[in-house]
Amino acid sequence: MSSLRQKWITAPLLKWIRKVLPPISDTERAAMEAGEVWWDAQLLSGKPDWDQLLSMGPPTLTEAEQAFIDGPVEELCQMVDDWKISYEDHDISPEIWEFLKKNRFLGIIIPEEFGGLGFSPTAHAEIVTKISTRSTSVGVTVMVPNSLGPGELLMAHGTAEQKKHYLPRLADGRDVPCFGLTSPEAGSDAAAMIDSGVVCYQEYKGEKTLGMKVNWHKRYITLGPVATVLGLAFKLYDPEHILGEQEELGITVALVPTDTPGVTIGQRHLPAMQAFMNGPNWGKDVFIPMDWIIGGQENIGHGWHMLMSALAAGRGISLPSLSTGGAKLAARTTGAYAHIREQFGIPIGKFEGVQRRLAEIASIAYVLDSAHKATTRALDQGRKPAVVSAIMKAHATFGLRQAINDAMDIHAGKAIMDGPLNYLGNVYRAVPVAITVEGANILTRSLMIFGQGAIRCHPYLLQEMEAATNADEKEGVKQLDALLPKHFLFQLKTFCRAVFHGWTGGLFASSPRGVGEAAKYYRQMNRYSAVLTLVTEFSLMSLGGELKRKELISARLGDVLSELYLMSATLKRFKDDGSPDEDRPLLEFAMRAGFHNIEVSLIEVFHNFPMRIVGQLMQFLTMPWGHSIRAASDRQARACANLIMVPSETRDRLTKGVFLGNSGDGIDIVEQAFLSTHETEAIREKMKKGGVRALNDDAIDQALSENLISAEEAEQIRVTSEAVNKAIQVDHYESLPSTSMERGSSETLQ
Template sequence: MILIGLLLLLLATLWLLEQRQPAPILLAGLAGFLWLASTILPALLTQVLVTLLGLAALVTLAGNLRRNWLIKPLLPLLRKQLPALSKTEQEALDAGTVWWDGELFSGQPDWQKLLAQPAPVLSEAEQAFLDGPVEELCQRVNEWQVHQRGNLTQATWSYMKKQGVFALGIPLEYGGLGFSAYAHSCVVMKIASHSVTAAVTVMVPNSLGPAELLLKYGSDEQKEHWLPRLAQGEEIPCFALTGPIAGSDAGAIPDLGVVCQGDYDGKQQLGVRLTFSKRYITLGPVATVIGLAFKMVDPDQLFSDQTDLGITVILVPADTPGVRQGDRHNPLDQAFQNGPLYGQDVFLPLSAIIGGESGIGHGWRMVVECLAEGRGISLPALATGSGKVASRFTGAYARIREQFNTPIGKFEGIAEPLGRIAGQTYMMDAARRLTCAGLDQGEKPAVVTAILKYHLTETMRSTINDAMDIQGGSGIMLGPRNLIGPIYQAVPVAITVEGANILTRNLIIFGQGAVRAHPWLLQEMAALSETDPQLAIDKLDAALTGHAGYFIRNL
């Protein structure tokens, strides 16, 4: 009977909370519940209940009493626990939008909202491009011969440029194809199902290449000059961010651009003198224009009264004096172009900065916002294409390969990983389509695209591992008839690029995700950063009160 009474009292108290009853009534209910519980429950559980009572008090105490006796002394303690956010960290935290991830963190996701998302559809032009030029490209590329040669043929490069494969997202007005994110994903997925080398080569100009940055942040003059040239393949772009020192901690790049006067095109101009060292840059060895991230400083205050101007992105023609494209890297015997880039005393005018002078110091925001979008397209498409290859060819292999006078696919030990391959490939394709639908609706969900990149490349890893287990020696011996081995070699590349998966999982999904998608955490951090003492107390009071109520309602 005591347990029944305890349960009834708890239910009544929760009902009072849900009905937002006056504080005295609610606190009386909680106090009665706590007294009755303490008579029959262990001490540890009673302590938990005391904590819940404290949260309830936070929600229900009179405003002035709570702010003066609870929030005010709590404010300096919390500030000591939360390190001050740098401008770079704040920009990364604020990047993109909150989409379906906000529903997940609400505690009560609206599943109908998810089911109501419209399915992405290809336009006639997009479908025709897939059926025509993309199909023709796949026919032209022999991945084994590419592997042996170490590069795509010059004819293949010329064909891709002519067909606009490097200009999927560039608008028609600049000579591009103007495709949707879904079409972009479908193109990469189709090419990846035939050649990882060709797919990666296509991915870079269409993801974090200068075209995307120019479209969103470039000046009109920069768009008019660069976008048609990029669309027609007259320029091959790359983006240089990673260096020997700054890898995952890309905000710590040591590459410097010093504001100074210099000679450019035969006249003295105000610009930056760049010194940089980058590595692991895809298309770096063949690029004609480099999107370069660097730290801009103005020690003589020629441009600003500040000396540290922040991370900035500039367009560097590869033939600029002082630029050197190093020898190619060998990324696990994959034949796509990748290598280091160096710059010593490279002078460029301020007009070369993406966005011109207004883009100074905003490079990190540009990078994280564009990467947040591209992360949801390129590698998830490559991963899904790889899963479809495994489903098709390993599934066929299991039908025709016989042992003990029986097709191996009939053995339960083979049927189990075959089932995983099929199920995981279906899941990858569904997640890819949903995310592309959100991107085409104008969303820029930094956390969702990070979830997609992480989980689809990890699923690619397990799917290809299953395919290799089934195919045994035929998957290990590289040659023109081995379609799985080259993908197996490429798996660590997909895991590592566009944010290594360990970083993506911990820093973006759980770090940024927990803050951005949570309804109260970001407000609490903003309150702790507030410089006005009374305003900080008021903001923290509102945020903590809301957070406590949110926590109790989700129990």
Template sequence: MSTLANMRKRYLSDPAFKMFKKVLPPLSETEREAMEAGSVWWDGELFGGNPSWNTLLTYPQPKLSRDEQAFIDNQLATLLDMLDDYQIVQEDRDLPPEVWEYLRKERFFSLIIGKEYGGLDFSAHANSTIVTRIATKSLSAAVSVMVPNSLGPGELLSHYGTQEQKDYWLPRLSQGKDIPCFALTGPEAGSDAGSIPDKGVVCYGEFEGKEVLGISLTWNKRYITLAPVATVLGLAFKLHDPDSLIGDKEALGITCALIPADYPGVEIGERHDPLNLAFMNGPTRGKNVFIPMEWVIGGQDYVGRGWRMLVECLSAGRGISLPALGTAVGHLTARTTGAYAYVRKQFGMPIGNFEGVAESMGRIGGVTYMLEAARTLTTTSLDLEEKPGIVTAIAKYHMTELARTILNDAMDVHAGRAIQLGPMNYIGHHYFGMPVAITVEGANILTRNLMIFGQGATRCHPYVLAEMEAAANPDGEEGAKQFDGLLSKHIGFAVGNVAKSLLNAFTRSAFNRSPVSGETAVYYKQLSRMSRALAVSSDFAMLSLGGELKRREMVSARLGDVLSHLYLASAVLKRYEDEGRQQQDLPFVHYGVQYCLHRCGIAFDEVMSNFPRRGIGPLLRGLLFPLGIHYPAPSDDNKMAIAKLLMTPGAHRERLTHLCYVGERADDPVGIMERAFVALYQVKDIERKITKAVKAGEIPRKFSLTEKLQAAVSAGIITEADSNKVHNAEQLRQQAIQVDHFAASHFKKGGLQPGKAA
């Protein structure tokens, strides 16, 4: 080792190593397994401060295979025509028997199971597309389909099951002979799966008339979707071996097993009532239930490996199923709110022409484009066989929260049309259902405050995880040597990011590179600046707070917001390029990226204003944003342009809302609104002629519509055929703006009787 290297080690890296070991947050076993289970993907590029945009743009565009498209065009189309969401939720409180049978028969529960076992073996993109489209029609049906194709027996068996388990269970699951559920959450263990109190004890017991090695299980689980109708129960529990029957450790860790629902001692069948939706959800319990050891998923070799298995498979729920529900809300609200805002008139003109309504519509359209972009980019990662835990956590949190925001906007625009439940209401049940997506697979508060940055800072940083491993090396001398090599690289990384951040600040990122030209080029440059600022802020946060960073959840959450919005903006730009740079989509692209940059700016400002170590916040502000943070929210003109696009039929509207189900039946609520919208748009020029004639005094202003049309025909302003078109459009409009009403006998009687004085 050179003299310079010796001096560096003695005076820099060795003292830093000692300090690092003191401030370093200790990694628990569950945290270590979570870190090792996932993979770093595009999130690593964004966290590193110098994202390779060409890498992003060369990721394959997600496409459906011929078999996947055929399934969507046929089986899925048939299913959607069978669903009556009002009947499902308000009347039957369950899917109809014929729908359950169709789901079984057409293998909707085996989208992810391999073809060799009778499954469909669809891509993550196809799985997500199918769930999204179902969810635009019925959340209850979508949840019933998504759960068997998410975290549960099918996925766990496919990845970890013994050959015997696969050969028996997977064909039965594929054919719909068995309905699975997976019991993870309990009264004392929700998002913190590591605190599972459910216990298994290794022992000998009787099974099929023989004494065999097995497990005595006691559990109490709740919120388990499909539990009331499941025929096979996946169960997560903590396993103990007090008599050392299978090893020398007493506490073996989280373990997963598969148990037939009709097995003696299994309690199942009761239902919860999840915000009045109709998907099956309920508790399951068991006390001292003995099962043979071969019922452990993966067999005895996988005892104690359940946490790792669960973390690796959570990407399906976080990256496919729940983001699909959020995206469905976007497709549905963008299509129907744009139509309703054109159909519903106030003061003689469509309500969408009022700026207050247009503002909400602009947000709905811009967010919908972003949701679909994030959905497709996230499924791309999964189809590349990545397991990006941070990316899927971002997708789960932000896509469900954004859906909640635009669902509120849609409710505001529809007003009374949205709050009266009945067959005509197409968004009321979604309003009830969105909080469900927000609270499952890790409550959103936990996901934002602890997971996205809390794990991402360590997992995605190019040096920190390796430095932590060096510090934890039991061979102190070897660990110090490893740390010395990493520290010099880390210092160079940090100094370079600080210098380039200052350059970005004073040049407005002019020297950053963009892989494209045109209107979107500036966005790549600005996002690179934000990425570098995140890298600098993360280093300062980890260095100054150390292990305390875990408890400083608001700092962690805000830095996580920066990473999240960098990801969402990346998705928007990727979608724009993948779809051929459609010029009509530019208002949506501008909205999405400007929204994300604005949110990044807000997050940075809040971090620097509230940093818990004195002096760090002002220092970061001086290094990263010495001239201020200038990233405005999307402009009013941008929102108005999007509102206009939502109220205009055309290819752009089809691209934006292509997954929204529009039924052809006369009583389909979305179909009713769509037909009225198209009919009214087609007669807009005729209506303009009549309006012009009224203003000119050729037709009396106080005439009814019928009288105006008759007068216009008599005056030769329009033809009889034009008059008929307007009449037809008005009839459709009147039908579309109605709300459901019921006889008094429909409700339980009590209090005052109809029409009777008190």
């Protein structure tokens, strides 16, 4: 029976699979093989095991990590003057650089045995998050050496000698690292890289040495202008067959001291009005000994896999930390400003249009912080979730953009007049940088999240692809034949589950125990997990390799997977926090927004599916009633907005980690006015009931003379009035602020 099935069913099916499978390049294969699957695989299983996620518990900090955040991180934030850094000096001061090096900020992830701090991913993320609420430029400067750079690559792949030499120097700042991958011609497409090296012998330190002669041109390299050691990716060739028969050896990664003959460090770029160091570099016939390859000669050709492995972890920390910090900052300051800023005699936060935006800001901050915590918790446990990291990078920066845009709208003129009092402007200008780097979001969303996720997370697809590419025909048929019954059973279960939950609106879907009223959200999560899994099966079977080229279909399915991850993390965070009733409006708004986005994405997939009848069938089976979950109501939006317009544990919990500024800073001024208005709210209500609505001196005198308030209360109101007036002010200048940056100059700071 088995042989007959293989002959008449499996073998023809194998041929068909080979025809429809999308071609996979070596770089794509390396990217798919890097990292690992985690909760994303559960979401694409059609029946998530919630115990796997909820049993992880919340992320925690050690005493040493918390002490570092309360001590050196706080002190660093107090030292920073972001206006001076970004607009006057266009550089971080020598004092801050020295502080960073002395306190080992550049060695957060380097083990203590090598002189680093040896902190966890959660601590790393919390440190970058807090610094970024003070200065994006300083945040990036701390972030880069600790992720996606030589330090991480050395720890994972370096030789004992390389670790012993470089890690202590990187930890204490004697060496400042950068990593050169992006080139003008290829961008982040490593397959198109033209930077190359040729294996050769050359005299080095008086001896004939085996090495490589390398030529390159890199740009957009963060810390490049100040780096002392350059991590370099290039394609290596062996035309004289010194190492063997193979001529093209693949992408290789080496560490190159920047004072090596032939290395040129170019003039600075100035990224979107940010002051972190960034610039191009070149190499002309630079001789690199073999032992400069990270991991030594045996790692020739493994560079792309090494980079993707590092990216699988680093991308889940770096930009999500900056984005989470920015969203928290937007929530904290915008809620305060909406309360103290009055229009037509009432706080602008009372206007329904403003309330909706406030609710969205608060919800974004809540979701991003939740997903950030869940991701770093997984990283703490040694996981490297590649697809989840891509989701975090793309959607954290998307979320930051929306939160800052909404915050700018509410602040209005306060946020568009530059100066030290403007705490949002520089974050706003940093958004395009975050959106673009570490893989542009358009490509990450269109090609990576679902493109890799559907293959990596599917329980059988990757194995079936391996069977299809097996050079041994008989062995390939055997592999596929063993998988087909399991895959068919998986499809059958998924079909039944998705159709049943689709037609019943998820009413009978399961939910984990002990989640209380949040059970209704878990049921819907299970429903849409099943729907996404079934739609994935239909898409792969009907489109095959064509799905890879249908980027908008892939992007929308990726959006569904991303929303499911973000919402899972939000549910986890709510449970980790003890399911506080006061936080429920945040959960309700976030979950309704997420389900609404999922339904919109799925319906767009159905309506735009290349095979129209398949799209209609998928909608009939899984969403026969169309939109079934509405976005948050106005009542829910109002409740959510109010949470960030009053002093409360919820507000403090939501915005934990935001640096509130030194005395006299823009953030501190607004925060103090916010607190003062709440302290005097009852007094102001008495004045309003008496017909006195203004807060100027004449109005206060009138209220005092009419015995509406006491002399002590009048003084309190004057203090509040002065605080509010100070908070709504913007900077103004007799002439433009001076700057030390001249176009085309090359200023570097060691």
